[in-house]
Amino acid sequence: MSNSLKKNCYNITNKMSFTITHKDKHTKARIGILKTKSGDIETPFFMPVATKATAKFIDTKQLEELAPAIISNAFLLSLRPGVEIIRRFKDIKKFMNYNGIIFTDSGGFQMYSDYLYIKSDEKGVYFRNPISGEKIFMTPEKNMKIQLDINADVAMCLDVMPLYKDSKEDIKKAVELTINWAERCKKEHNKLQNKILKNNRQLLFCISQGGIHEDLRKFCIKKLSEIDFDGYAIGGIALPKALYGKEIGKAKKLEQQSIITHKKYSPENKPCYLMGEGDPIWLLEAIALGVDCFDSRYPTQSARRGTIFTKNGKIKILNKKYEYNKAPLEKNCRCFVCKNYSRTYVRFLLRENEPVGKELASYHNVYFMKWLIEEAKKHIKKNNLKEFLGMMKKIYEK
Amino acid sequence: MSNSLKKNCYNITNKMSFTITHKDKHTKARIGILKTKSGDIETPFFMPVATKATAKFIDTKQLEELAPAIISNAFLLSLRPGVEIIRRFKDIKKFMNYNGIIFTDSGGFQMYSDYLYIKSDEKGVYFRNPISGEKIFMTPEKNMKIQLDINADVAMCLDVMPLYKDSKEDIKKAVELTINWAERCKKEHNKLQNKILKNNRQLLFCISQGGIHEDLRKFCIKKLSEIDFDGYAIGGIALPKALYGKEIGKAKKLEQQSIITHKKYSPENKPCYLMGEGDPIWLLEAIALGVDCFDSRYPTQSARRGTIFTKNGKIKILNKKYEYNKAPLEKNCRCFVCKNYSRTYVRFLLRENEPVGKELASYHNVYFMKWLIEEAKKHIKKNNLKEFLGMMKKIYEK
Numbered sequence: 001m002s003n004s005l006k007k008n009c010y011n012i013t014n015k016m017s018f019t020i021t022h023k024d025k026h027t028k029a030r031i032g033i034l035k036t037k038s039g040d041i042e043t044p045f046f047m048p049v050a051t052k053a054t055a056k057f058i059d060t061k062q063l064e065e066l067a068p069a070i071i072s073n074a075f076l077l078s079l080r081p082g083v084e085i086i087r088r089f090k091d092i093k094k095f096m097n098y099n100g101i102i103f104t105d106s107g108g109f110q111m112y113s114d115y116l117y118i119k120s121d122e123k124g125v126y127f128r129n130p131i132s133g134e135k136i137f138m139t140p141e142k143n144m145k146i147q148l149d150i151n152a153d154v155a156m157c158l159d160v161m162p163l164y165k166d167s168k169e170d171i172k173k174a175v176e177l178t179i180n181w182a183e184r185c186k187k188e189h190n191k192l193q194n195k196i197l198k199n200n201r202q203l204l205f206c207i208s209q210g211g212i213h214e215d216l217r218k219f220c221i222k223k224l225s226e227i228d229f230d231g232y233a234i235g236g237i238a239l240p241k242a243l244y245g246k247e248i249g250k251a252k253k254l255e256q257q258s259i260i261t262h263k264k265y266s267p268e269n270k271p272c273y274l275m276g277e278g279d280p281i282w283l284l285e286a287i288a289l290g291v292d293c294f295d296s297r298y299p300t301q302s303a304r305r306g307t308i309f310t311k312n313g314k315i316k317i318l319n320k321k322y323e324y325n326k327a328p329l330e331k332n333c334r335c336f337v338c339k340n341y342s343r344t345y346v347r348f349l350l351r352e353n354e355p356v357g358k359e360l361a362s363y364h365n366v367y368f369m370k371w372l373i374e375e376a377k378k379h380i381k382k383n384n385l386k387e388f389l390g391m392m393k394k395i396y397e398k
Numbered sequence: 399m400s401n402s403l404k405k406n407c408y409n410i411t412n413k414m415s416f417t418i419t420h421k422d423k424h425t426k427a428r429i430g431i432l433k434t435k436s437g438d439i440e441t442p443f444f445m446p447v448a449t450k451a452t453a454k455f456i457d458t459k460q461l462e463e464l465a466p467a468i469i470s471n472a473f474l475l476s477l478r479p480g481v482e483i484i485r486r487f488k489d490i491k492k493f494m495n496y497n498g499i500i501f502t503d504s505g506g507f508q509m510y511s512d513y514l515y516i517k518s519d520e521k522g523v524y525f526r527n528p529i530s531g532e533k534i535f536m537t538p539e540k541n542m543k544i545q546l547d548i549n550a551d552v553a554m555c556l557d558v559m560p561l562y563k564d565s566k567e568d569i570k571k572a573v574e575l576t577i578n579w580a581e582r583c584k585k586e587h588n589k590l591q592n593k594i595l596k597n598n599r600q601l602l603f604c605i606s607q608g609g610i611h612e613d614l615r616k617f618c619i620k621k622l623s624e625i626d627f628d629g630y631a632i633g634g635i636a637l638p639k640a641l642y643g644k645e646i647g648k649a650k651k652l653e654q655q656s657i658i659t660h661k662k663y664s665p666e667n668k669p670c671y672l673m674g675e676g677d678p679i680w681l682l683e684a685i686a687l688g689v690d691c692f693d694s695r696y697p698t699q700s701a702r703r704g705t706i707f708t709k710n711g712k713i714k715i716l717n718k719k720y721e722y723n724k725a726p727l728e729k730n731c732r733c734f735v736c737k738n739y740s741r742t743y744v745r746f747l748l749r750e751n752e753p754v755g756k757e758l759a760s761y762h763n764v765y766f767m768k769w770l771i772e773e774a775k776k777h778i779k780k781n782n783l784k785e786f787l788g789m790m791k792k793i794y795e796k
Binding site: 055 | 450453454455456457459478483486487493494721722724734740742743746747749750752753756757758
């Protein structure tokens with residue numbers, strides 16, 4: 001690369017990577033276009049989780065039918081098959097043959113995996129490679145290198161997610177470390193991107209933490225917003241759910257408060273990504289608060305456990321009442337599962353713990369998420385998301 | 399139904415259900431057409447096992463791409479979802495939405511399931527329903543009723559399969575009971591078919607036993623051949639494999655001896671079904687001995703364990719040497735797995751115990767079986783199956 005080109009590339013952030021094309025008049029919802037090196041994607045969108053370069057029970061050709069983007073886990077992939085193998089395929093997209101947009105999570109979340117995590121300090125995280133037994137010291141810098149080598153379209157900063165049992169003091173420390181690591185990630189990412197032509201550059205999103213503490217969330221996102229990331233994610237929403245699992249209303253209120261605070265202090269013209277949300281209603285409500293992007297294992301995990309999402313609410317397909325029911329999982333659904341199979345058959349397979357049952361239920365639930373997002377977008381464009389949300393809430397809460 | 403029609407139907411066996419259309423000049427192999435109430439099927443053919451109305455990791459729309467026929471287990475289906483549920487879908491075909499030919503096995507094989515079997519006597523078999531705890535007395539008559547109610551295209555007689563540890567005396571008893579039960583099955587089946595219009599009638603195949611004892615096998619098949627079944631299956635081939643698992647040549651010789659004896663004393667103009675054979679070479683050799691029909695879980699089970707079938711032999715995909723190998727599982731294979739995925743990716747998923755890995759490997763192996771049978775048929779038609787078999791043996795035994 002010539003020196004002048006190098007100069008041009010260096011420190012150019014992807015300022016133009018996100019364009020808002022429509023704003024709903026009655027909520028904070030918006031439609032946008034996120035430009036990535038693999039193509040453009042309309043927001044809002046939902047990503048099925050493909051942790052180890054695969055979703056559970058859904059192959060990547062099916063994923064292409066179901067979702068414009070997925071999220072994988074860079075850290076786990078660096079353990080197996082290893083970055084070198086993926087590099088030899090050029091990138092994770094070629095490795096798994098998924099022709100959509102690929103996000104990678106840093107793997108910071110794996111801090112909470114007992115069989116991987118050893119300890120962490122200000123410099124980074126110590127993990128144990130469960131395969132080789134080898135100790136791994138993961139730093140923000142190393143993590144950026146991994147995500148760039150894997151060559152995802154969008155990388156996530158290495159963050160520190162507080163646990164629900166943590167004191168406010170501990171959460172404050174996690175927030176400080178998250179900010180510090182985000183700075184280091186950005187710096188390293190910029191440095192490494194230097195070698196890459198503008199059109200091939202990876203986007204980098206940061207993640208705000210702060211648990212259920214509004215002051216910490218505010219502090220975190222304000223600090224992160226001083227750095228020019230391509231997107232701003234909201235992390236740690238598992239926390240209110242863990243704390244107030246049974247008081248679901250309280251958990252939702254806290255999650256929404258986090259979104260509001262995060263949105264208030266983050267750049268309006270950047271995509272907002274709510275990590276880990278896959279409940280149909282909570283997701284719609286988050287869209288109405290201005291969230292552009294989601295990921296979750298909830299739709300596939302629910303499917304495997306027999307909870308089917310439909311336009312008419314959730315169905316517990318294992319219930320006796322579906323033992324004989326010739327209808328498809330969802331009436332008028334156009335997915336291949338609903339075109340071909342009855343509730344009876346899917347229920348029977350799930351009860352028998354047959355893998356095909358899990359395949360069919362998972363496919364349908366992710367198809368439903370695609371439908372839900374498409375409907376939300378239509379309503380945003382017509383400025384009546386509020387009505388759609390109201391209607392869906394009524395159905396889902398009945 | 400009018401009385402005259404009843405008279406016409408009664409005791410009409412499906413004499414015309416099998417037509418041999420070509421005989422190989424240098425082996426005993428043949429091409430035929432088996433007529434069933436759901437349509438015609440060219441022999442030889444291979445059936446993936448769909449015990450509980452599903453194959454493992456392959457849905458029924460995929461099965462339609464891969465195989466003209468499958469085999470389910472009538473007894474297990476009668477426990478769950480129960481005959482009544484299936485009847486309300488009209489038949490097992492509608493229940494699982496598989497538009498090919500469906501065989502059902504009686505479930506006699508389940509005698510060897512410790513958690514189901516209690517005891518048996520001359521009248522029938524006592525099972526324990528593992529769900530309800532209820533004791534079930536299964537007779538040949540009841541079994542025919544189940545298979546007719548489920549409405550498979552081809553039913554199998556309830557037989558008694560000897561175990562490898564059984565003495566010759568015990569195997570003799572099993573043979574005698576198998577013959578006696580086959581008679582009872584035929585009688586009951588005829589009686590029940592009485593109510594069904596000719597074009598909707600189910601075929602009934604019997605099963606010869608005799609273990610590795612030629613005299614017993616001969617005695618069994620001779621007796622069975624005195625009864626006019628629609629097909630004659632060879633049972634108990636797991637026996638030589640269990641006895642001589644490591645001395646594979648010995649096991650194969652014994653299996654082939656059973657086929658030769660069975661064929662010698664069974665009607666030439668009826669289909670011959672070798673139950674449980676799915677090894678590519680053993681299957682080809684059986685075709686050369688005049689076998690028309692096969693089923694086995696071996697291709698899918700092997701796939702899940704990392705053994706991939708190809709035109710160039712079996713591949714142990716978990717071997718380190720495939721860690722980086724961009725080639726498809728099989729070069730020039732036209733299945734969707736080989737069109738889309740690398741050995742590296744499938745290996746990685748299998749190693750990670752990811753369900754999609756099992757899906758992809760299973761699909762490929764069953765596709766290979768389809769290819770193998772198609773090739774065998776082409777070579778039979780050209781009278782050079784022997785050369786094809788010789789070539790495949792060389793490849794597989796190298």
